Amino acid sequence: MSSENVRFVDFKSDKQPTWCPGCGDFGTMNGMMKALANTGNDPDNTFVVAGIGCSGKIGTYMHSYALHGVHGRALPVGTGVKMANPDLEVMVAGGDGDGYSIGAGHFVHAVRRNVDMTYVVMDNRIYGLTKGQFSPTSREDFETSTSPDGTHQQPVNPLALALAAGGTFIAQSFSSDAQRHAEIVQQAVEHDGFGFVNVFSPCVTFNDVDTYDYFRDSLQDVGESDHDASDYDAAKEKILDRDTEYQGVLYQDESSVPYEQREGVEGNMADIDDTPPEDAMDLVREFY
Amino acid sequence: MPEDLNWAIGGEAGDGIDSTGKIFAQALSRAGRHVFTSKDFASRIRGGYTAYKVRTSVERVESVVDRLDILIALTERTVEENMDELHDGSVIIYDGERTMMSDFEAPDGMIGLDVPLKRLAEEAGGAIMRNIVALGAACEVADFPIENLDEALEKRFGGKGEAIVENNRAAALAGQDYVQEEYDLDTPYELETTDADYVLLNGDEAIGMGAIAAGCRFYAGYPITPATDVMTYLTGRIDRYGGKVVQAEDELSAINMALGAARAGARSMTATSGPGIDLMTETFGLVATSETPLVIADVMRSGPSTGMPTKQEQGDLNMALYGGHGEIPRFVVAPTSVSECFWKTVEAFNLAEQYQTPVFVLSDLAMAVTEQTFPPETFDMDEVEINRGKVVDDDTIGEWQNDSGQFKPHALTDDGVSPRAFPGTDGGAHMSTGLEHDELGRRTEDTDMRIEQVDKRNRKVETAREREDWSPREFGDPESGNLVVSWGSNEGALREAIDLLDEEGVDVRVLSVPYIFPRPDLTEEFEAADDVVVVECNATGQWADVLEHDTLQRVKRVNKYNGVRFKADELAEDLTDAFGIAGETEVEAE
Ligand SMILES: Cc1ncc(C[n+]2csc(CCOP(=O)(O)OP(=O)(O)O)c2C)c(N)n1
Numbered sequence: 001m002s003s004e005n006v007r008f009v010d011f012k013s014d015k016q017p018t019w020c021p022g023c024g025d026f027g028t029m030n031g032m033m034k035a036l037a038n039t040g041n042d043p044d045n046t047f048v049v050a051g052i053g054c055s056g057k058i059g060t061y062m063h064s065y066a067l068h069g070v071h072g073r074a075l076p077v078g079t080g081v082k083m084a085n086p087d088l089e090v091m092v093a094g095g096d097g098d099g100y101s102i103g104a105g106h107f108v109h110a111v112r113r114n115v116d117m118t119y120v121v122m123d124n125r126i127y128g129l130t131k132g133q134f135s136p137t138s139r140e141d142f143e144t145s146t147s148p149d150g151t152h153q154q155p156v157n158p159l160a161l162a163l164a165a166g167g168t169f170i171a172q173s174f175s176s177d178a179q180r181h182a183e184i185v186q187q188a189v190e191h192d193g194f195g196f197v198n199v200f201s202p203c204v205t206f207n208d209v210d211t212y213d214y215f216r217d218s219l220q221d222v223g224e225s226d227h228d229a230s231d232y233d234a235a236k237e238k239i240l241d242r243d244t245e246y247q248g249v250l251y252q253d254e255s256s257v258p259y260e261q262r263e264g265v266e267g268n269m270a271d272i273d274d275t276p277p278e279d280a281m282d283l284v285r286e287f288y
Numbered sequence: 289m290p291e292d293l294n295w296a297i298g299g300e301a302g303d304g305i306d307s308t309g310k311i312f313a314q315a316l317s318r319a320g321r322h323v324f325t326s327k328d329f330a331s332r333i334r335g336g337y338t339a340y341k342v343r344t345s346v347e348r349v350e351s352v353v354d355r356l357d358i359l360i361a362l363t364e365r366t367v368e369e370n371m372d373e374l375h376d377g378s379v380i381i382y383d384g385e386r387t388m389m390s391d392f393e394a395p396d397g398m399i400g401l402d403v404p405l406k407r408l409a410e411e412a413g414g415a416i417m418r419n420i421v422a423l424g425a426a427c428e429v430a431d432f433p434i435e436n437l438d439e440a441l442e443k444r445f446g447g448k449g450e451a452i453v454e455n456n457r458a459a460a461l462a463g464q465d466y467v468q469e470e471y472d473l474d475t476p477y478e479l480e481t482t483d484a485d486y487v488l489l490n491g492d493e494a495i496g497m498g499a500i501a502a503g504c505r506f507y508a509g510y511p512i513t514p515a516t517d518v519m520t521y522l523t524g525r526i527d528r529y530g531g532k533v534v535q536a537e538d539e540l541s542a543i544n545m546a547l548g549a550a551r552a553g554a555r556s557m558t559a560t561s562g563p564g565i566d567l568m569t570e571t572f573g574l575v576a577t578s579e580t581p582l583v584i585a586d587v588m589r590s591g592p593s594t595g596m597p598t599k600q601e602q603g604d605l606n607m608a609l610y611g612g613h614g615e616i617p618r619f620v621v622a623p624t625s626v627s628e629c630f631w632k633t634v635e636a637f638n639l640a641e642q643y644q645t646p647v648f649v650l651s652d653l654a655m656a657v658t659e660q661t662f663p664p665e666t667f668d669m670d671e672v673e674i675n676r677g678k679v680v681d682d683d684t685i686g687e688w689q690n691d692s693g694q695f696k697p698h699a700l701t702d703d704g705v706s707p708r709a710f711p712g713t714d715g716g717a718h719m720s721t722g723l724e725h726d727e728l729g730r731r732t733e734d735t736d737m738r739i740e741q742v743d744k745r746n747r748k749v750e751t752a753r754e755r756e757d758w759s760p761r762e763f764g765d766p767e768s769g770n771l772v773v774s775w776g777s778n779e780g781a782l783r784e785a786i787d788l789l790d791e792e793g794v795d796v797r798v799l800s801v802p803y804i805f806p807r808p809d810l811t812e813e814f815e816a817a818d819d820v821v822v823v824e825c826n827a828t829g830q831w832a833d834v835l836e837h838d839t840l841q842r843v844k845r846v847n848k849y850n851g852v853r854f855k856a857d858e859l860a861e862d863l864t865d866a867f868g869i870a871g872e873t874e875v876e877a878e
Pocket residue numbers: 052053054055056071094095096097098099122124126127128129130135
């Protein structure tokens with residue numbers, strides 16, 4: 001398939017999503033597919049890794065090389081894929097539970113490792129697939145089946161976590177702002193390094209607080225202000241702002257050099273000869 | 289048993305015990321002598337008893353024995369720890385000027401050589417060379433010309449400049465001279481040299497070398513004793529061949545990175561020890577279900593939990609065989625010696641890709657820390673073959689697409705092996721998942737498809753059983769009714785143990801099995817035997833249980849689980865006991 005003619009529907013599989021009608025994940029996925037197509041990728045050169053959760057089903061509904069892994073571990077898989085074959089476009093997707101709870105350790109390390117891939121988190125501030133328990137991004141007073149009087153815990157701020165870990169591309173979008181969301185994901189794909197996008201992707205079944213209306217009314221787009229994403233302090237100020245939530249690219253380090261390029265290993269690790277290299281006996285002689 | 293000499297240096301961790309031992313072992317190996325080393329170490333960086341032991345002979349040595357001829361004791365505790373192995377005529381080298389050794393007296397019958405190690409080292413250029421002085425003294429005792437140390441010292445200190453190497457030579461010489469002048473020794477030891485040139489390496493290094501030879505290009509791991517040496521070996525070396533080592537944030541990440549690289553088409557591996565395997569187990573099921581070729585080395589140590597992290601055990605066999613929820617088709621190979629760590633790793637990569645399964649390489653601490661000599665041809669790279677299995681490319685993928693042009697990565701084939709398309713292959717885009725899936729890789733709960741896919745994955749094992757050679761290694765007397773079965777690192781000790789038994793007139797037939805799953809069917813061998821004894825380093829006899837289950841026959845068991853590997857002479861005694869022939873044949877330790 002030649003990449004010039006790729007359209008976003010080419011990234012669609014013929015599987016009908018089983019997401020609840022109205023789920024934010026539809027919009028999140030469409031934006032991802034658009035971003036991939038717009039950046040000239042094709043399904044045979046794209047690898048999508050997903051975790052577990054409603055969000056994790058995304059790999060099933062997209063058409064590309066894909067792996068649907070275990071809960072919380074999608075980022076290490078993406079790291080392995082990209083390092084083994086840097087020619088592939090790697091996109092990792094997951095939920096807030098998947099990424100910031102069970103996978104929080106990997107998140108921090110993937111951010112600081114800065115492998116050139118895109119990480120999209122469908123943040124619905126709830127556990128969807130296990131039917132409505134609180135997640136790490138749930139508000140302190142959020143009542144769920146496992147937090148009848150609220151969570152009694154502060155929510156995690158994923159953008160701040162990424163910034164503290166040395167993130168080189170930190171963005172936030174809203175799945176129902178289709179145009180803007182696709183644009184932001186596209187910027188993440190184009191970024192040289194780890195492109196992180198936290199996407200507000202409402203759960204219409206279990207979360208009646210962080211709704212479409214809530215985000216529509218409250219989100220402020222940094223594109224509408226004169227926010228300079230390369231300005232670390234400005235980014236920090238917005239990311240740590242407790243009163244306002246922003247959409248757009250909050251921080252980008254233009255000088256970012258991806259991990260796999262830093263180490264100077266180029267080429268495809270999949271290509272190996274069917275015999276050991278000529279000088280292989282040198283490996284043995286080292287032990288003289 | 290070969291004419292051998294047993295030498296050790298012991299002291300506190302941080303005393304440079306390891307590097308001194310290694311210098312001696314390398315010198316012996318360069319001088320054409322065989323070497324087999326072992327280590328006693330505790331889980332701490334400074335302080336605490338630690339020792340490096342070298343057994344050497346002109347003939348091959350494959351085991352440790354219960355005997356110590358020359359001991360360099362930097363602390364009194366070193367002597368206490370090794371009391372059982374010391375004997376009449378053992379030589380103990382120590383520094384009586386050291387406060388903690390000033391009251392030391394060699395036990396009756398032994399020869400104490402009080403050498404002012406520190407003082408002589410200072411005269412040669414620095415107290416730090418104390419151990420090298422001791423080494424020189426030991427060379428004199430063992431009648432081993434110290435010129436033989438030259439290359440090993442060069443290798444060890446060459447990077448720090450020629451002056452340092454010279455100082456170390458002077459230190460060794462000072463030790464030798466001191467013993468020559470102050471003592472009128474008459475020991476029976478004589479370390480003759482030969483023209484042979486050996487290489488000296490340990491099991492972890494052999495695994496790493498095997499991986500590179502087999503085309504492994506991606507390694508992700510997390511440090512853990514005793515598997516870390518695999519990672520350190522690969523670091524810096526795999527790059528030369530276009531590969532990469534990643535130190536992951538934990539074992540969960542390590543195995544998932546390795547899985548990702550494998551899906552991208554790289555030959556990929558991870559290595560860890562018991563606790564790390566625990567963490568990897570969930571992903572292990574994903575590897576199998578998504579039919580990803582992956583090599584996972586478990587360098588076992590003493591468990592459960594953190595157990596005795598620096599001690600030997602073969603306790604993870606059940607976990608390798610059965611670990612993980614659900615039923616997971618897997619291959620498990622267990623190298624039986626340091627050189628087999630190389631060859632079985634090579635084989636593991638081929639099995640993984642030919643059958644698209646996870647393959648466990650089950651090694652252990654005893655092999656990981658044992659440095660052993662081999663003729664370099666033992667690792668003849670021309671013998672290494674790489675088989676990538678059923679990989680399809682742009683031209684051949686069409687055969688594996690359905691009518692709508694969709695690729696079938698889990699096609700239901702007769703041999704159970706499906707085609708594999710590396711990402712980037714045109715028309716190969718597909719999904720892999722840990723969920724049960726259909727031929728396209730898509731989730732299904734269809735009852736028939738579930739059965740078909742489970743059967744398909746298990747069929748790979750049946751195919752491999754038929755196609756590959758799973759024979760055990762056999763030695764001893766093929767006609768003997770006394771059958772010993774072992775797995776993993778016990779083989780060397782067994783080889784020497786049966787020589788000892790032979791000297792006593794006892795015949796034994798030994799089957800050393802490197803294949804845990806699939807494994808050979810030993811029913812006939814069991815039926816032909818009068819008595820079967822299964823030897824393993826664990827308390828419950830996990831291998832014995834498996835074999836009883838396979839053959840429906842009861843076996844006798846020799847188990848060791850104090851944290852120390854089998855020693856040849858001790859094992860000979862255990863076997864005579866187990867076969868009920870003790871008394872008729874008394875086996876001496878010497
Ligand atoms: C090891 C493990 N623990 C628990 C689960 C059960 N589980 C499945 S999805 C999920 C939470 C998903 O939440 P989130 O990532 O926010 O995704 P959402 O469903 O909300 O999109 C959990 C706990 C699992 N699959 N694996």
